[in-house]
Amino acid sequence: MRVLFLFATIFVAAVLAVGQETHPSMQGMQSLSISYETPEQLSLLKNYVDVPGFDFVKSTNDLVDVLVTADKIEEFKQLLEEHRMNYTVMIENVQQLVTEQYIEQEVERRLQVATQDYASGRLSFTYYPNYKEVNEYLTYLTQTYKNIASLITIGNSYEGRSMKVLKLSTGGGNKPAIFIDAGIHAREWIAPAAALYMVDLMLQSHRDLLTKVDWYVLPVLNPDGYEYTHSSSANRLWRKTRSNTGSNCRGVDGNRNYDMGWMVAGASNNPCSDTYAGPKAFSEVENQHMRDFILARKGQIKAYLTFHSYGQYILYPWGWTNKVPDNEPELRNLASQCAQAIARSRRTQYTYGTSANALYLAAGGSDDWALGKADIKLSFTYELPGGRSGFLLPASEIKPVGTETFEALKVTHQYVTSKYASH
Ligand SMILES: [Zn+2]
Numbered sequence: 001m002r003v004l005f006l007f008a009t010i011f012v013a014a015v016l017a018v019g020q021e022t023h024p025s026m027q028g029m030q031s032l033s034i035s036y037e038t039p040e041q042l043s044l045l046k047n048y049v050d051v052p053g054f055d056f057v058k059s060t061n062d063l064v065d066v067l068v069t070a071d072k073i074e075e076f077k078q079l080l081e082e083h084r085m086n087y088t089v090m091i092e093n094v095q096q097l098v099t100e101q102y103i104e105q106e107v108e109r110r111l112q113v114a115t116q117d118y119a120s121g122r123l124s125f126t127y128y129p130n131y132k133e134v135n136e137y138l139t140y141l142t143q144t145y146k147n148i149a150s151l152i153t154i155g156n157s158y159e160g161r162s163m164k165v166l167k168l169s170t171g172g173g174n175k176p177a178i179f180i181d182a183g184i185h186a187r188e189w190i191a192p193a194a195a196l197y198m199v200d201l202m203l204q205s206h207r208d209l210l211t212k213v214d215w216y217v218l219p220v221l222n223p224d225g226y227e228y229t230h231s232s233s234a235n236r237l238w239r240k241t242r243s244n245t246g247s248n249c250r251g252v253d254g255n256r257n258y259d260m261g262w263m264v265a266g267a268s269n270n271p272c273s274d275t276y277a278g279p280k281a282f283s284e285v286e287n288q289h290m291r292d293f294i295l296a297r298k299g300q301i302k303a304y305l306t307f308h309s310y311g312q313y314i315l316y317p318w319g320w321t322n323k324v325p326d327n328e329p330e331l332r333n334l335a336s337q338c339a340q341a342i343a344r345s346r347r348t349q350y351t352y353g354t355s356a357n358a359l360y361l362a363a364g365g366s367d368d369w370a371l372g373k374a375d376i377k378l379s380f381t382y383e384l385p386g387g388r389s390g391f392l393l394p395a396s397e398i399k400p401v402g403t404e405t406f407e408a409l410k411v412t413h414q415y416v417t418s419k420y421a422s423h
Pocket residue numbers: 185188308309310
């Protein structure tokens with residue numbers, strides 16, 4: 001116990017150290033969940049999008065979640081009350097929760113470091129792995145499952161981190177493939193962790209999913225941003241890449257940067273915005289590598305799944321327009337089956353629909369590109385659960401979320417097999 005306390009003390013000191021870049025202070029920042037009913041109420045909320053001190057992290061047809069800094073919170077709450085809008089405080093003090101989680105995270109990591117499993121590279125899935133640990137785990141998989149798992153390095157990130165795709169294949173040619181990525185948004189930690197946990201489940205106990213389908217998994221599509229959120233608690237809510245586009249503000253929203261209706265809606269041309277689409281489509285080198293990898297396997301990859309958080313949505317194209325793709329019935333049907341499979345597992349309720357219609361217009365998304373440009377007919381974005389704490393979902397949820405989402409993976413695999421595999 002004393003040892004744990006010591007670690008805790010050390011890490012309080014470490015996490016309070018702030019880097020050169022300043023982010024909105026999380027001290028006293030609150031997460032509000034606000035329900036709205038009228039168009040007037042919605043437009044009132046919209047006035048605060050991209051206003052410093054406000055971070056709209058989730059929006060639906062009748063509800064928004066917004067992080068508000070301490071200096072703005074009281075005035076904002078007053079405004080909500082004046083306009084008769086109900087809200088719930090989901091997180092009382094974001095900084096406190098972030099700090100607590102960093103300590104828990106570090107304590108859990110220290111406990112694992114001493115084990116043989118950790119030395120081998122195996123992940124415990126009891127804390128969120130950093131970029132290095134993700135890579136060690138990928139290497140561990142290739143050593144442990146030599147005949148099935150291999151790594152393909154697809155290039156380096158802006159800051160020079162290597163990007164690795166895990167290939168799972170039992171061999172033989174002409175198999176359909178499913179491509180999975182996660183972590184394009186840095187702060188959505190549950191996404192890479194759940195994706196890797198599903199890989200773990202597949203290799204340990206569900207090898208049947210490998211018989212007729214090859215899998216490609218890119219667990220961290222934005223390694224610089226991901227590592228940045230791990231490097232200091234002050235950076236925990238970073239979303240974008242870390243590229244420098246020549247402004248005072250760094251980073252591009254990778255999921256507004258794809259070449260499919262780029263910048264037509266739901267994206268910003270302001271480098272300081274969290275939805276900055278970049279100076280041009282595919283300005284981000286990470287997205288370029290992913291694009292090239294997928295296009296090199298055009299025709300083989302039959303399903304594209306990208307994991308985000310949070311909100312419990314299964315979304316499919318289009319996000320750039322309210323129109324729907326030709327195969328919308330097929331996408332809706334498969335999304336419905338996946339949502340049902342997840343609900344059967346742990347009663348987690350997912351909503352599904354096109355991104356634009358179920359959520360909001362957002363152009364330049366990877367799922368739109370996968371369908372529109374890479375011709376992958378089955379293209380889905382998963383917004384994994386956030387519980388009450390959104391991006392700060394406790395690590396104890398990695399396995400439960402991975403387990404329930406794996407049910408959707410099974411359904412997708414079954415669909416791909418029956419439609420595309422030779423029998
Ligand atoms: Zn996201």
